[in-house]
Amino acid sequence: MGLVADDKQVSYRIYLVAFAIVVMAILVSIKLTNIQWVEGDYYRELARQRSVKDFTIPANRGNVYSADGSLLATSIPNYVIRFDAVAPKDEDFEEHLTGLADSLSVMLGKPANHYYHELRKARKTKDRYHLITKGLTYTELLRIKSFPLFKLGAFKGGIITEQKTVREHPIGRIAERTVGYERIDDSGEKLYVGIEGAFADYLNGKDGRQMMQKIARNHWKPINDINEVEPVDGYDVISTIDVYIQDIAHHALLKQLEYYEADHGCVVVMETKTGYVKAISNLGRAENGSYYETVNYAVGESAEPGSSFKLAALVAMLEDKKVDTSQVFDSHGGDVGYFGRHVRDSHHGGYGKVTLARGFELSSNTVMAQAVYNSYKGNPKQFIDRLNGFGLNSRLGVSIKGEGKPRIPQPQDKTWSRTTLPWMGFGYEVSLTPLQTLTFYNAVANNGEMVRPLFVKEIKEWDKTIKKYDKEVINPKICSQETINKVKAIMANVVKKGTGSKLYSPNFSMAGKTGTAQVNYGKGGKTNGDMYYASTFVGYFPADEPQYSCVVIINKPHVAKGYYGADVSGPVFRRVAQKIFTDVPSTNSIKKLDAKIKDQEQLYASYYDKANTVNKNMIPNVVSMSGMDAVALLGNMGLKVQVIGVGKVKKQSLKPGDAFKKNQSIILELS
Template identity: 55%
Template sequence: MFVFGLAVVFKLLSIQFIEGDKYKALAEKRVVKDVVIPANRGNVYSANGNLLATSIPKYDIRIDAVTSSSKDFKKYLKPLADSLAKFTGKSSSYYQRELRKARANKNRYYLLVRNIGYSDYIRIRNFPLLNLGAFKGGLIVEQKTKREHPMGGIAQRTIGYERIDEQGNVTRPGIDGAFGIKYLRGVDGKRKKQRIGKGQWKPLSDANEIEPKDGYDVYTTIDVNIQDIAHHALLEQLEKYKADHGCVVVMETKTGEVKAISNLGRSSKGYYYEKRNYAVWESHEPGSTFKLMAITAALEDKVIDTSDVVDTGKGVLTYYGKKVRDSKYGGYGKISVSKAFEVSSNTGIVKVIHKAYAKNPEKFVDRLYAMNLNDTLQIPIIGEGKPVIPDPRIKNGRWSGIALQWMAYGYGVSFTPLQTLTFYNAIANGGEMVKPRFLKEVREFDKVIEPFKKEVINEQICSKETVKKVQQLLKNVVEKEHGTGHRLYSKNFSMAGKTGTCQKDYSNKEKLNYISSFAGYFPAENPKYSCIVVIHEPDKSVGYYGADVSGPVFKRIAQKIYTDTPLVDEVETLEVKQPSVEKEYEGYYNLAQKYKTIMPNVVGLPAMDALSLLENMDVKLKVKLKGSGVVKEQSVNKSVKLKDNQTVVLSAS
């Protein structure tokens, strides 16, 4: 017994003086931990300053019903219950009963309110008892952020978002995913929490050990006016033709800046929403819009000329037992290559390409490669589809006896809408192929962190002579009476482009559907914008030709851009920019479009929205909110020039 006692004493002394620090650290690790405080992701703005995506803080408020003294708990129980009752609409007696029960059950994590905004959080933390803080009052605040898209579903897939599934897998499509880690994410903070039992943790103090640093703001190339036009033009046509899905992209010809991109898919209930980024992701057979690439290649190789005559025969050609049928029953007879393109004669285009390259198809493929058609665009948005061009020199390169002939009119090859548009855009600007661009710059407040400039993929995809010839062909498609796009013609406004109608699932007649498209640019003489519209599986009983289905979307966008949209550099007065009181909520995110140092009129807005708006101005404001609900008064009048650190008081009820 004596020896055993000595052993116990020795072990106690060893633990206390030799291994004490080790066990103390282990004990603290089990009861105290560092919790990550996620930084607010930076905002995403349009090219003209409209807020497209922002992180809104949300709060859960709990109470440690044990930590406060009996004196304080008894003193503030009813005042706290009264305040909570006024806030939630439940009775004061309900909260008094629940809080007493929580204290009796030693509940150190009782939920008071969930998912509230910043102004409500400030209000609640000043309620009786809670205003004593974490230890004396038992206040527990849990903050999270929610990504909001003020413009709604418009361009949401391109703007992006963060989604975490049940397995913890993170999906970040669009700009949020492409630039989130480098720019938008920010630096997380840290806060110490103490375990209070049953897997629950309570902050050790009201302050964070390391404050989170918000991410940078990203300014995109998207123009909300053009985006709105494109979105609704596409939506209207999808609904009219009951199509499965579709997309539209509008790009600035000289810079490659994407001004609008809309991707709409049909739900099981029949409504359309931003389902997938079809413009970037979906690689498909382009059909007749590829005839531009085929003719450009042949003109550049000088194996044809637009004035050459081709015999379309009776509208049917046969290669290796496979038939190529013309766009017109019986064919067009003997016509020029120019007219064959303008009327979109399948047999005409196939015949000239077969004659020019049948003995050396590698030459045709090499010319397509030289025009960068086999390359992805290397855009930062994740998920770009890969182009497909059959090549006889590559094993399993999808080459067959009829590959050349099918390629000539857009079958067997595959491109995304954005890749097709990039080629048309190069023709529009004289031959320079520019990379589609979604970002203008990254900012930290007023400081530009990184600007983004035009990137050139190919300085000259073909000769100026070839460019001029195909530009005239594209113009004729719309202007000539026999052109497939003539129904889009307007004597007041010039456009150039190519229709496309491609069979989908053509191996199965029962499932046969179509892809309708139109790609081009406007104005035809001095192109400013290029545009592509692709609509999948329109109702065949209503119509499916590219000129009928996709062409009108293109025309509507082109006309509205130049008739309805105010120019970005247009001089406007402050009074014109200020919305009426009746429309303030609708105009909430447009108020600061140009005048982000001018006080907007926020009377009539929800208090949280007004608070968020003012905190996103280009000046640092001290915003004080009195009350909650809708803003009734503001201490600074609208149109007043704001200064840094200026105090703005909002009264709400």
């Protein structure tokens, strides 16, 4: 009996285990069915995401050009070559290893033996992401892809190509802060400054997409050589900068900064009628004494202008009929007191009794302070309203970010005092940026029409204009023509027989105003050493028919060498005017920068001859053509053109006579 009971108990256990196995098998089958058919898409997508991923291919930013067609900023493709040592078959690897090592040696410079052992080591360690070289141009990329083994492609030959884009400035660091560059902010975000930042929406383009597969050590390689979505390059920006004028302005400013050991300075040259900024240079002193562009002082630095503000005060008084240029003022020995404070002339002993016009020409602080105070002491608001009417209390609204805020004291301000009015007469207790000061002077030169400074004139896609930036009028008439005529005559005399007489030349005419501001004066500067001089010259040329206006400000010159505006900043202004004027010094005509040039016309003719004779289905030979002409010709044929360097074409990546596909890339290397 006991034996039978034991057998039954064993049978129950077997049945129980069998039942449990059957239940588990059913559950596993249900789960597998669920995974395969119900949740299959989810898990397949999850697996794909972990092993295959879309990577962004940054679009090439559009180019930035100068007004005369010179390349200021461009994107250059830069390539990294890696090797997937697992991909090639054993027979292919062994057959081509020696040839590949020899080819790499010739191209990259290291011994063939070095590459032979490196590649074999990568094969042995199953390195799927071995670095071969980086920093290749497109032409070099095509060459390395033709090497033994690599020419078999990504899957059979193991070659991995990665593209990066490098932003280059062909003319160097001249106007770098205005042209713009990339910087990383505190949060790690990539930002652009200058024209690059202001017109980023046009320059950026649209990024492409490429499918990549995860390999060893969390590295990724392209699945194929064809992008999922091709990147679309950004539009080109045609700036107003003229490289010829820019070069003159930059080096003239640099020379003065170095001689006077100044802290920083800026120069801006603007086309009178249009407001196009033809040159802008901002240079600051580094610890080693060299100068470089980091801050756009011309646009962003708002400070007391000093004597250069006297023009605004003079125009206001003349327009309000408060004074006449022939009215006589006593300089009182060069020292006039207001409520316990003193206004002093730079010339010891003053200028005696002089007319208002002569006081302006000599930059007499005492004359201008008396003229403004006597004219408006009963109604300061009238003076302020006139200045506000000029637009001096508002930003210009220029395209480049970071414009400094101007300050014109208002009678209702808490900081307004009894001395504010006379102090404004010679340029203190007010604040303007160099570009804001220049814009007012340019309005006088432009017979009263105030125009907004412009840094870009056109947005283009190849030869197609996307947007144009024409003259923008801020104020159609800041004052009467009578007032304009009077102050123009006075500013011409500043150069002929006033504080700017050292700059006078009988060969070309200029008009303007000197300025020597004491920065931080009266704010503890004399005791703590913070007070320094800002030397200014601002005006226009030619004096009779102005075509260009210019402002030069040099901050903190070495006092022992000089600090007056005529001595420090004036020579920069004179150099710019002199070089822009015709090379024949005996004539007083200005150089027509937009006039037809014989050599240029010949280039145009050769371009059209070439365009009319090429076979539209084959790659033309563009070697020795102007870079700009070659870009236009190839672009019109449907090719995507990348340019390296400036000048004429010395090498092209696609062979002349070969067939091509639309949107195929071609690299031009210029001399």
